Amino acid sequence: MRLWQLAGIEAGSWSRALALWLVLLAVTASGELGAETLRALLLDRAGSDALPPAFALEAVLKLTAIPAYFWLSRRFSNRQLMAVTIGLYAAVTALIALAPASLLSGWLVPAFALEAVAQNLLVLHWGVYLVDFFTVRESTSSFAFIYSAQPLGALVAGGLLIWHPFGRLADLIYVAAGLAAGGLVLAARAGRRLAESPRIQVGVGRGQTAEEGSGLGAACPAKPWRSGVGSGPEAPGAADPAAGTGGQASQRGEGRPVERSEPCRPGWLSRFAGPGRSRRDGTGGYPAWRYVLRAPVVRTMAVATAVMVLARSLLQVSGSHVLAEQFETEGRIGEFLGQYKLWTNVVVFAVQALGAARLMRQLSPP
Known part of the structure; x- marks a missing residue:
């Protein structure tokens, strides 16, 4: 049995799925390793009381980063913006790694927040980027396999946190930066397979190039x-x-x-507003953003997301207090976080890599 058959993926989409799986493996391992290393350094050098200001700074930075992402999404294709988000995360991680130890100790809170925001932008665009590569039928099995790279990346990060072969825990930031750079190279190679996607081939058949077919800003809504x-x-x-x-x-x-669809480059506000931004248009319709805000599913997701973020922050703060009290050094904190990452993702990877794709294909309509 071949590997694509074992994973339950169609033969025609296997090369694209494998290329994207490698990208997600690299960026997940980098993100998990960078985040947990900085968390251990922050708890050891600044104490658990530094986490609330770090989360507050992260929230403020996100308020600026998300509109900037929407602005960029109107001017770059999905493939180009994927390179931008991975490159931004790699640059932030490299700057943290290259910072002198004395400077890093005094700027751990901003470093923690910047790394988290850069990683969130990468995760945000990944879902948009992935859609271009597969049809709805292909995505039912391919997505499950691709996302199995996340627990495996966490396993890699957990193993490095436990055994950190370079002596000092802080040196793992260099590894995280290297993995992010590797993810950027792999993303460039995966982008070459974009032309194989039936979704893009349909766009090319309508007079678009493959690059235009993959861009959020390639055509007006x-x-x-x-x-x-x-x-x-x-x-x-x-x-x-x-x-x-x-x-x-x-x-x-x-x-x-x-x-x-008409080729053009509209302003980024057109993403939120349809015909007639401030009033009813000539056809009797409402601006697009009013339909979005009135949708019950959007309001429900907004409330649920806010509750989950609040719960996650409270749990991280309370758990970090316990870690800071139980372990005296950053190395021991990093080792514990690595063991947690390692064991919690072993079963998740096995189930998601080998079983989830088959289950999705069975549950999806023919």
Whole structure:
């Protein structure tokens, strides 16, 4: 039995899935190793009381970083922005690693917060980047296999935290920076397989290049047309090939909207606002952001996310108090965190790598 059969992945998507699996393995190992190493250093050198200000600074930095990410997403393709986010994390980790010990000890709180924000941006864009490579059918099995790299990356980080072969725990920051740089190289190689994706091939068939098909900012959002709205060359009709069957529907007066994409580079605010940003548009619709904010699932997810972040922060602070009291050195703290990472991810990796893909294929509709 071949490896792709063992993982339960279709043969046509195996090369793309494996390339992305390697990228996620490298960046996860780097992220887990960097975060836990900085946490151990922070607890030993600044104490657990430094965690609340670190979390507060992280929240403030995120308020700036997320809008910046949306601004960049309108100007770069998904592939380019993936390189930007991995490169940013690698640069932040390298700066922390190269900082003199005396300087790092006094700036551990900002270093901890910067590393967390850079890692969060990377995780945020990864889900967007992944979608370009697979169709819905392929994603049911491929995603489960790709995300099995996360527990394996945590296993690698846990092993390094336990045995840290370089003597000092702080030297593991160099390893984290090297893994991030390796993830950047692997992402560049994986991006070459983007043209193999049926999703991108469909976009190329419609007159886009593979790079445009993978970009959030390559085209304006689809423009809805309704019967009786517009006239002249922009109005869809039987003579308009882009309108397809929607032009016939317009002639029959059925009023079904037809979507068309027009190449352009709109302002980043157009991501949040549809036609008529501040009032009802001419078709009787509302701005897109009003539909989003009114959606019950969006409000539920917003509340659930806030509760989970608060609970996670409280648990980390309380757990860190215990770690700071029980262990006297940063090496012992790092060793304990490594053992926790190691044992909690062994079973998760085995189940996710070998069983989750098959289960997803069985549960998904034909």
